[in-house]
Amino acid sequence: MREGxxxxxNKERWDSYLFETEDPDELAKRFVYLVDDLGYAKTHYPNxxxxxxxxxxxxxIYMSIYKNKKERTNKLKHFATVELPLIMYRNRRTLLFTxxxxxxxxxxxxxxxxxxxxxxxxVLGDDYVDMTLTNIADGDPFKVYKEQDPFxxxxxxxxxxxxxxxxxxLFGVFFSIGALYMLFRNALMLGVFEQMFxxxxxxxxxxxxxxxxxxxxxSGLILAATAGVIMGNSILFPGTFTxxxxxxxxxKHGIKIIIGLIPVFITAGFFESYITRHTGMPVALSLFILxxxxxxxxxxxxxxxxxxxxxxxxxxxxxx
Numbered sequence: 001m002r003e004g005x006x007x008x009x010n011k012e013r014w015d016s017y018l019f020e021t022e023d024p025d026e027l028a029k030r031f032v033y034l035v036d037d038l039g040y041a042k043t044h045y046p047n048x049x050x051x052x053x054x055x056x057x058x059x060x061i062y063m064s065i066y067k068n069k070k071e072r073t074n075k076l077k078h079f080a081t082v083e084l085p086l087i088m089y090r091n092r093r094t095l096l097f098t099x100x101x102x103x104x105x106x107x108x109x110x111x112x113x114x115x116x117x118x119x120x121x122x123v124l125g126d127d128y129v130d131m132t133l134t135n136i137a138d139g140d141p142f143k144v145y146k147e148q149d150p151f152x153x154x155x156x157x158x159x160x161x162x163x164x165x166x167x168x169x170l171f172g173v174f175f176s177i178g179a180l181y182m183l184f185r186n187a188l189m190l191g192v193f194e195q196m197f198x199x200x201x202x203x204x205x206x207x208x209x210x211x212x213x214x215x216x217x218x219s220g221l222i223l224a225a226t227a228g229v230i231m232g233n234s235i236l237f238p239g240t241f242t243x244x245x246x247x248x249x250x251x252k253h254g255i256k257i258i259i260g261l262i263p264v265f266i267t268a269g270f271f272e273s274y275i276t277r278h279t280g281m282p283v284a285l286s287l288f289i290l291x292x293x294x295x296x297x298x299x300x301x302x303x304x305x306x307x308x309x310x311x312x313x314x315x316x317x318x319x320x
Contacts, residue, residue, distance in 0.1 A: 003045045010037060017057050020064065027064055034058040053240045059090070082308060084260045087253045089305035091230050098226045101180060102187040102218075109191020114199075123192045136200055142209050146277045158269030161217060162262060165224040169258050172228020175236055179228025186221050190214075208286040209279050213272035215293040220264045223301065227254035264297075 017030050038054045088095065113120045121129050135143040171178025197206035234250020235243060
């Protein structure tokens with residue numbers, strides 16, 4: 001069958017599936033039909049836009065099916081164990097892009113400050129650099145984490161981190177460039193910050209101390225930028241949706257990622273306020289916290305989403 005005939009025979013039915021229904025049996029029936037149509041299209045028209053169109057409808061119906069299951073009675077559990085992981089799986093390539101983007105500019109920050117010490121002051125500011133150098137000269141390079149009351153510090157840091165996260169996400173509305181600009185600034189600052197300590201033979205120590213909270217904090221910034229890029233890309237690349245429909249969809253996905261990050265930043269704030277200040281703790285304990293935090297980020301935001309997607313047979317459709 002020619003592709004044009006295939007489309008004419010099924011277009012009216014596909015379009016009717018764009019109207020939502022709460023009937024779980026109807027949703028299941030629609031999905032089965034779409035999987036069949038998708039298999040046929042992939043076999044006979046492998047490079048066609050028809051595949052993308054069917055994909056987009058099938059993905060939305062699949063998400064609707066599981067929103068209406070009984071497990072939905074525990075909305076928080078469903079959000080954490082199904083909805084957010086599936087959003088992360090859907091946008092796994094965007095997450096990879098933002099991570100690589102961050103890594104590149106962090107390395108640029110390291111290299112630039114290594115070649116030109118004045119670059120450090122240009123990025124971090126004279127006051128912060130002078131304070132840090134004074135602390136290093138006094139034999140307490142991480143004194144800044146000990147100077148404030150832990151609870152007050154926790155409230156201020158957590159509020160600031162969450163505020164920055166929302167700002168990065170909202171800047172994504174500027175066609176993704178805003179979120180990437182914010183990520184670029186943070187990546188450059190981290191690279192310069194670490195190089196400053198490595199230049200004073202405190203590099204490994206800075207990792208053991210700063211990354212107790214920094215692992216969650218930095219990962220959260222990358223994920224927040226991912227949410228912003230998802231929203232920005234939904235404007236730039238609406239696909240088979242109208243631009244407004246695509247934007248609403250992308251914004252919802254991004255907001256859900258940001259909501260999922262709030263516990264991460266609360267934990268990071270707790271670590272920075274109550275644990276990072278103990279700069280003399282055993283190396284094994286520092287590594288345990290650091291590695292545990294990294295394992296959580298990779299496990300929950302990368303590995304677990306793939307497991308959930310496989311469980312719900314999302315390999316049958318391309319949900320990107």
